[in-house]
Amino acid sequence: MKKKYKKVYSLAHQAGYRNYTVRDLVDLKGRKKLTQINVITPEEAAAAELADIDLLITGADRLKEIREAAPNTFLTCGIKYTEHESKESIARKCFELIELGVDSIHTNSWNLNFIKYISEFNIPLQGHVGFVPMKSTWTGGVKPVGKTLKEAIKVYEDIIELENIGCWAVEVECIPADILAEISKITKMLTISIGSGSKSDVQFLFAEDILGYHNDSSKTPRHAKKYRNFDKIYQDIQKERIKAFKKYQTDVEFKKFPAKKHSVLADQKELMKFKKLITDWNNGNK
């Protein structure tokens, strides 16, 4: 199925093409299951657009390159709450990201008053509930949230709060599949599942989990699926780099590189003249 991009104005009033507007996504709730991927490099972003992934999410660090690499895919960008001590500061950051071409902002762990304030500008917002890594000390560490009625009610209330503020979507992380199935039915927001089963409007994964590579020591989470082994592929590529550099080192050592075809020569006549000029220069300097 060939995706048709539609002509749109971005939030920064730039004319361009996108796979969806926010309105399209809201209208698709309950009709079509969508995919979202977190990308951190332009290569991942470009690959995701080519693979017709519906939604992308990324951080602010490499936003410009990532937007350029996937210019036609609905792109959400996260803002870390610890970098903005006031709603004015967070608004300024939102405006900056919007100018770089984002279609929506992810409000991971923000103060609810800040979310309300940004919503007043009609900026499309995606929230986050359930297991929220930066807030997980409140839910008892790295573990599912919502297995008891009390916890499930809290997730429900968090979602209703975001809905009332006007968020268009909510990432729901590591809650029981059955709970999300119920909640998806009653909220107007699109639910985005990661580790919360298949009954959501959108399925979300990290590109690094799909590709199977990890910086640092983190491992593929239980709820993710590895579709490739990029750790191994990167190791092989690094071996190829080492091999190429070794060949170069040996070539230089054994005078195989550079060869004549890599060099230029001065005419014999000019060379002799140059040697004489140097001799004169040396004599003049004595």
Added chain:
Amino acid sequence: MHKKYKRVFSINNDLGYRNYTVRDIIELKGKRKLTQVRVTTPQEASAAEEAGIDLLLTGPGPEFSKIRKAAAKTFMTVGVPFIQNPSKRDATKKAFEIIEAGADSLMCQNWNLDWMAHLSKFRIPFQSHVGFIPRRTTWIGGIRSFGKTAEEALELFKDIKDIENTGAWGIEVELVPQNILAELTKITSLVTISIGSGNAADAQFLFAEDILGQSKIQFPRHAKKYSNFDKILQNLQRERVSAFKEFKSEVKRNKFPTKKHSILLEKKELLNFKKFLKTKKASN
């Protein structure tokens, strides 16, 4: 040949290991041909160190500290762009910052000679650049070799002498006739580093991206490809696309996520939650 690293103090006073000190490099002039590679990523840097490349060159960008860590034991020179440092004081300040980040030497490309001499007063090792210098090509009429006539060669000689007098240890010589650089190498105390200037220099220099075959621009005539990374990276990108397509197709056909990727709930808890939702609905 296994490279032996020696214990050193870096110029920012960090104790560590290096393949060479600047003194070693100067003493090897005329005795042993060295290699230098310009790297732009930590992967290239660590591969170069593992391959036993003698000298590395890189830029001062945000990647530098990662590159230094990736090749912690190789003599590393870092470019200090003059255009972002509009005074001797600014350039010196930037040089100090790069030294603090772990550089063994600086590349003073296009620098004012006076600034280089100033840097020398701090005993900071640096190399410079003559011949074809990309930013200065408007003075020589565009992209071409430099030094084919005796007059141009003399000009080169004088440039090298000037740089020698500032206290540099090395000089990159770009696109100069091989036989001219052979003469220059004999008469300068600087370690000459050839790129496109033939094989008679003290060190041979290439860009990692040319060695690997992933040049973004037209491949230079003087470089040699030792691998085909353009192709390798294209294949890698194809793998990314196909992995993402598989993910999408599995989500669409409800094959992912499955039970083993999900958290299950006791029937009792689910019924309680449904009851709660019903009372909510009734109260609205």
